[in-house]
Amino acid sequence: MNVCVVYYSKTGKTRKLVEYIKERLKESGINVNVFLVKPTREYFDKFLHLNPRILYEALMRKPVELINSDIKLENCDALVISTPVWWGAASPPIYSFITKHTGKYSNPVYCVTTADLNVDYASKLRRELEDMKYNVVDCLSVVDPDKDRDKLDKLVKEITEKLQQRS
Numbered sequence: 001m002n003v004c005v006v007y008y009s010k011t012g013k014t015r016k017l018v019e020y021i022k023e024r025l026k027e028s029g030i031n032v033n034v035f036l037v038k039p040t041r042e043y044f045d046k047f048l049h050l051n052p053r054i055l056y057e058a059l060m061r062k063p064v065e066l067i068n069s070d071i072k073l074e075n076c077d078a079l080v081i082s083t084p085v086w087w088g089a090a091s092p093p094i095y096s097f098i099t100k101h102t103g104k105y106s107n108p109v110y111c112v113t114t115a116d117l118n119v120d121y122a123s124k125l126r127r128e129l130e131d132m133k134y135n136v137v138d139c140l141s142v143v144d145p146d147k148d149r150d151k152l153d154k155l156v157k158e159i160t161e162k163l164q165q166r167s
């Protein structure tokens with residue numbers, strides 16, 4: 001069974017969370033492929049909150065050109081999508097990825113957002129994924145990957161059980 005994890009991370013929090021999910025899934029005997037989708041033109045590292053490009057792309061859901069977005073989704077028995085929240089929305093690279101693959105993936109999908117505020121951003125992303133006809137099973141909003149380990153463990157258990165049912 002293969003789980004594909006597609007994520008973007010600018011300052012490292014989402015990357016850390018993805019590493020944790022990957023290790024937990026592997027411990028359950030699941031094969032995990034992790035893909036970092038990045039814009040061909042990466043965002044400048046400093047003053048992210050003042051970056052007008054980020055504001056524009058996030059609010060307007062502007063598609064960005066991606067590196068590493070041609071993932072063979074047919075090889076993924078489940079898909080985990082993880083993204084930082086920028087101005088209340090999924091990061092533009094992830095939004096571009098899900099838009100690009102709309103209607104092309106029917107296996108179970110899980111989404112995990114990371115943010116600074118304790119707001120349920122994942123439910124918003126879930127609605128957007130469902131509008132794009134993804135088969136969303138569960139979504140999780142995370143503020144601190146270290147403090148939210150219980151929630152992440154629960155998600156991993158859910159993914160593992162779902163895959164076992166399907167095998």
Ligand SMILES: Cc1cc2nc3c(=O)[nH]c(=O)nc-3n(C[C@H](O)[C@H](O)[C@H](O)COP(=O)(O)O)c2cc1C
Nearest residue numbers: 009010011012013014084085087088114115116117
């Ligand atoms: C431009 C920008 C906009 C952000 N907007 C929000 C927001 O609307 N709500 C929130 O809780 N956090 C917001 N954040 C904080 C990030 O979502 C949070 O730090 C995230 O976990 C970073 O993930 P990363 O380290 O993987 O890049 C924003 C951060 C940046 C840089």
